[in-house]
Amino acid sequence: MNINIWTFLTQCAAMGVWVFLVAGLYAIVEKVLDKHYPEFLAVEEAGASQAPGTTPVAQPDPAKQA
Amino acid sequence: MEAITGEIAFMATAAGKAFLILMDPTRLMYLAAGCLMGLVLGIVPGIGGLAGTAMLLPFTFNMDPYSAFALLLGLGSTTTTGDPIPAVLFGVPGGAASAATVLDGFPMAKKGEAGRALSASYMSSLMGGVFGACLLAVSIPILRPVMLFLGSPELLAFAVLGISMVALLSGNAPLRGLAAGCLGIMIAMIGTDPQSGTLRWTFNSLYLWDGLPLTPLLLGIFALPELCDLLITRTAIAAGFEKADIYKGQWQGVKDCFTHWWLIVRCSWIGGGIGSIPGISASVVDWLAYGHALKTEPGAAQTFGKGDVRGVIASESSNNAKEGGALVPTIAFGVPGSATMAILLGAFLIHGLVPGPDMLHKNLDITYSMVWSVALANILGAGMCYAFSPQFARLATLRFSLILPAVMGIIYIGAFEATRQWGDLYALLFFGLVGWCMKQFKWPRPPLILGAVLGDTIERYMFISVERYRLSWLDRPVVAILLFLAIVGMMRPMIQDIRLHGQVPQAAPAAGGRREGATVWLVAIIRAALIATIPLVITDYVVRLFNYAGGAFASTLVMKIVFGVIIVTPVMIWWLRLRDLSRDNATVVVVAVAVALAELVTNVSALVTPPPQFATLMLVGIAIGFMKGAIIGLVLLVWLLFNNATRGNLVEQTNTFIADSIREWNVFTVGFKRMVPRFHPSQLFTIFMLTILSSMVIMALSWDFSAKIVPLVVGGTGITVCLLSLLNDMCRKPTVHVESLAESAQSQVEQKIHMDLASDTEHLPIETIVKRAARFFGYLVAFMGVMSVIGLVPTVGLFVVIFMRYENRERWKLVITYAIVLVFAISFVFDNVMSIPWPPTLIAQWFPALKFLPSI
Numbered sequence: 001m002n003i004n005i006w007t008f009l010t011q012c013a014a015m016g017v018w019v020f021l022v023a024g025l026y027a028i029v030e031k032v033l034d035k036h037y038p039e040f041l042a043v044e045e046a047g048a049s050q051a052p053g054t055t056p057v058a059q060p061d062p063a064k065q066a
Numbered sequence: 067m068e069a070i071t072g073e074i075a076f077m078a079t080a081a082g083k084a085f086l087i088l089m090d091p092t093r094l095m096y097l098a099a100g101c102l103m104g105l106v107l108g109i110v111p112g113i114g115g116l117a118g119t120a121m122l123l124p125f126t127f128n129m130d131p132y133s134a135f136a137l138l139l140g141l142g143s144t145t146t147t148g149d150p151i152p153a154v155l156f157g158v159p160g161g162a163a164s165a166a167t168v169l170d171g172f173p174m175a176k177k178g179e180a181g182r183a184l185s186a187s188y189m190s191s192l193m194g195g196v197f198g199a200c201l202l203a204v205s206i207p208i209l210r211p212v213m214l215f216l217g218s219p220e221l222l223a224f225a226v227l228g229i230s231m232v233a234l235l236s237g238n239a240p241l242r243g244l245a246a247g248c249l250g251i252m253i254a255m256i257g258t259d260p261q262s263g264t265l266r267w268t269f270n271s272l273y274l275w276d277g278l279p280l281t282p283l284l285l286g287i288f289a290l291p292e293l294c295d296l297l298i299t300r301t302a303i304a305a306g307f308e309k310a311d312i313y314k315g316q317w318q319g320v321k322d323c324f325t326h327w328w329l330i331v332r333c334s335w336i337g338g339g340i341g342s343i344p345g346i347s348a349s350v351v352d353w354l355a356y357g358h359a360l361k362t363e364p365g366a367a368q369t370f371g372k373g374d375v376r377g378v379i380a381s382e383s384s385n386n387a388k389e390g391g392a393l394v395p396t397i398a399f400g401v402p403g404s405a406t407m408a409i410l411l412g413a414f415l416i417h418g419l420v421p422g423p424d425m426l427h428k429n430l431d432i433t434y435s436m437v438w439s440v441a442l443a444n445i446l447g448a449g450m451c452y453a454f455s456p457q458f459a460r461l462a463t464l465r466f467s468l469i470l471p472a473v474m475g476i477i478y479i480g481a482f483e484a485t486r487q488w489g490d491l492y493a494l495l496f497f498g499l500v501g502w503c504m505k506q507f508k509w510p511r512p513p514l515i516l517g518a519v520l521g522d523t524i525e526r527y528m529f530i531s532v533e534r535y536r537l538s539w540l541d542r543p544v545v546a547i548l549l550f551l552a553i554v555g556m557m558r559p560m561i562q563d564i565r566l567h568g569q570v571p572q573a574a575p576a577a578g579g580r581r582e583g584a585t586v587w588l589v590a591i592i593r594a595a596l597i598a599t600i601p602l603v604i605t606d607y608v609v610r611l612f613n614y615a616g617g618a619f620a621s622t623l624v625m626k627i628v629f630g631v632i633i634v635t636p637v638m639i640w641w642l643r644l645r646d647l648s649r650d651n652a653t654v655v656v657v658a659v660a661v662a663l664a665e666l667v668t669n670v671s672a673l674v675t676p677p678p679q680f681a682t683l684m685l686v687g688i689a690i691g692f693m694k695g696a697i698i699g700l701v702l703l704v705w706l707l708f709n710n711a712t713r714g715n716l717v718e719q720t721n722t723f724i725a726d727s728i729r730e731w732n733v734f735t736v737g738f739k740r741m742v743p744r745f746h747p748s749q750l751f752t753i754f755m756l757t758i759l760s761s762m763v764i765m766a767l768s769w770d771f772s773a774k775i776v777p778l779v780v781g782g783t784g785i786t787v788c789l790l791s792l793l794n795d796m797c798r799k800p801t802v803h804v805e806s807l808a809e810s811a812q813s814q815v816e817q818k819i820h821m822d823l824a825s826d827t828e829h830l831p832i833e834t835i836v837k838r839a840a841r842f843f844g845y846l847v848a849f850m851g852v853m854s855v856i857g858l859v860p861t862v863g864l865f866v867v868i869f870m871r872y873e874n875r876e877r878w879k880l881v882i883t884y885a886i887v888l889v890f891a892i893s894f895v896f897d898n899v900m901s902i903p904w905p906p907t908l909i910a911q912w913f914p915a916l917k918f919l920p921s922i
Contacts, residue, residue: 008898012890014919019863019885026867043875
């Protein structure tokens with residue numbers, strides 16, 4: 001483990017700025033798309049993907065056998 | 067006696083040493099970390115212990131074996147401790163292993179006894195897990211002397227048997243499993259051939275020269291398909307439980323476990339025993355234990371399923387015990403007991419350990435450290451569950467949009483750790499697609515991994531066997547028996563299918579009337595002879611052993627008669643009583659005389675049973691045994707015919723036997739004629755696999771003899787099996803003919819056992835599945851593309867934002883917090899703490915100043 005605290009903090013700051021930048025850009029894109037093409041970004045309902053009559057969660061995940 | 071004392075002292079020393087090594091604080095920390103991850107993965111929907119172990123494996127590369135196995139076993143042992151939490155609180159099993167816990171755990175929670183149910187399940191998990199570890203510890207001294215008699219041919223046969231067992235038991239279509247296993251072995255042989263230096267299937271790529279690394283393969287086959295299905299089903303559990311409920315009644319739950327300790331011992335024994343049979347997976351163990359409890363516990367039929375704590379205890383103790391059981395064949399024979407164990411076997415090879423005799427002699431302390439790891443992990447895991455139940459319960463309600471981005475980042479990092487080349491990521495993507503298709507089309511995946519892990523071993527042992535023994539290695543008795551079992555296993559599904567086609571009422575002609583005469587007498591003699599053969603052969607070998615060891619107390623003939631009477635008579639009497647042929651005490655004397663007579667008549671030098679050195683000689687021995695059996699049968703027949711009461715019964719029984727055989731034969735021939743090919747789109751994947759296997763075999767044809775022999779044998783088998791499977795699929799009738807309720811229940815149980823790898827997306831329209839899967843793999847490709855430009859850590863930030871907003875419109879506050887936390891966590895853990903190297907990026911070439919950022 002070799003941590004230089006100042007490098008680490010700069011890295012954190014840079015990555016934080018990056019996340020905000022991406023989030024801001026996406027927010028703008030989202031707004032524009034929602035206004036002109038409302039269906040384009042519509043979220044698929046979790047419930048809609050379930051078969052009628054089943055529990056909210058499908059069968060136990062089989063590959064989860066440990 | 068002295069040898070035994072020395073052996074015990076030696077093993078106690080190894081066990082003590084292993085314990086001290088494991089008590090090192092760093093290793094304990096790894097163990098605790100593994101436990102925590104195991105619990106979390108067991109609880110979080112969508113990712114299980116299997117994918118978790120695959121994800122952790124690449125990060126153990128730099129550890130010593132003790133720490134690595136502490137981490138991996140910590141994870142593997144505790145996934146089943148955590149998964150009753152969602153099972154009890156929400157009625158949704160966290161993993162397949164706790165499906166039976168729901169039956170009683172959820173009703174208990176509804177009655178307000180959630181705390182008691184959870185506490186009982188933790189405690190029984192703990193006890194079961196420790197029992198499993200003890201089972202492992204006890205097996206080691208028992209197996210040690212056995213290991214000395216196993217040579218390369220036997221180990222090869224074990225590996226082949228292991229793959230065929232897993233293939234047969236883990237999938238609904240065993241032939242597909244075998245084909246997958248063959249493909250796995252072929253994948254293991256990619257790269258430079260160790261004997262001749264031939265480059266096998268490297269496609270002129272330097273990346274493949276050293277062979278395909280295991281990690282991207284594992285992650286692709288097991289982890290990516292789970293993530294993809296998570297996106298497809300968009301699972302979500304609504305939160306809704308009282309914190310007070312979880313703590314209420316905890317003490318009662320602990321007390322329940324001690325009251326029902328005998329149930330725990332029995333169910334742990336079931337778990338450990340079943341776990342050690344390769345191929346039977348976790349999803350069956352809990353049902354078997356639950357069924358056992360239902361049958362044996364007093365009053366269970368009335369209370370089980372309505373919230374009986376014994377139901378919870380039974381299934382939870384068994385599924386934790388299975389881990390220790392599954393380790394036994396993995397360590398001793400290199401045949402993994404389960405898919406998780408196949409990954410662990412990969413870890414063995416990565417750490418330079420060879421499973422088999424070495425693990426029980428040279429590396430005994432590592433083996434014992436595994437025993438301690440499993441035991442400690444179960445104790446730690448249960449402790450953590452007691453302490454943090456409400457927090458863990460909240461994990462079960464996590465949405466897919468929160469789970470997926472973090473896991474995806476870790477999978478990429480893990481895959482890249484294999485050789486640190488871009489090829490790792492391409493391999494990950496390719497096998498992710500293959501794995502998902504396998505899951506969708508119900509091709510069992512564990513055999514593929516097993517083949518890939520055991521491929522090198524199989525090739526090495528086969529090479530050594532052929533070099534050392536030429537072809538006579540096939541004639542070694544143990545090898546012949548194991549290979550015979552493997553072949554029977556391969557043929558069984560085909561035969562079953564033919565029978566299924568023939569099983570229509572009119573297919574069976576009415577059995578003929580009651581007959582008497584030469585045919586009936588002959589059949590009766592053959593039946594008796596068949597029963598007597600094996601005990602007679604055993605008698606001969608016992609006598610041989612006595613002569614060989616110098617313990618002969620009389621002439622060989624006298625010994626044969628004495629041992630024959632001792633060994634054969636009880637078996638024959640038991641059979642006669644079972645079939646209700648004779649209950650007369652005088653029969654005992656008749657059988658004994660018959661045995662003596664048989665030994666006397668065959669006492670000529672031509673009919674001496676040969677020593678069991680070779681399988682063919684054993685066959686001769688069995689034939690001689692059958693001859694003697696026929697003499698016994700003849701004497702018995704005369705005796706039974708002599709008496710009127712037994713005569714009628716004998717004729718009756720033999721007639722039924724003949725009629726049954728004829729009916730069976732008719733079913734078989736009718737079924738064979740009825741198989742008409744029919745095409746279905748899902749067979750396209752079988753054709754795809756067939757194409758891959760065929761093209762690999764065609765490429766192999768031009769290599770050196772030593773480089774191509776194993777690929778051709780394995781590939782040929784794979785193609786044959788794949789063709790059979792295709793034929794099977796095409797001929798399978800669309801609807802299965804179910805006659806009675808009992809049969810339909812039986813088929814349910816078989817489905818439960820066999821379908822454990824199926825996708826849970828069946829309720830969705832195909833269009834939705836394909837669309838969402840395409841989107842998932844689109845994300846993967848885009849992730850890789852962006853990663854090559856701006857580096858992994860910034861890509862994670864970008865991905866989190868887009869994925870969470872686009873897929874589920876999460877609140878901005880959550881999105882940004884999550885993105886920042888994840889980016890910081892990944893860069894801290896992997897860049898600062900573990901200092902792993904990152905793939906080179908384009909942006910760093912353009913702006914070298916940016917290199918101070920992690921992963922750029």
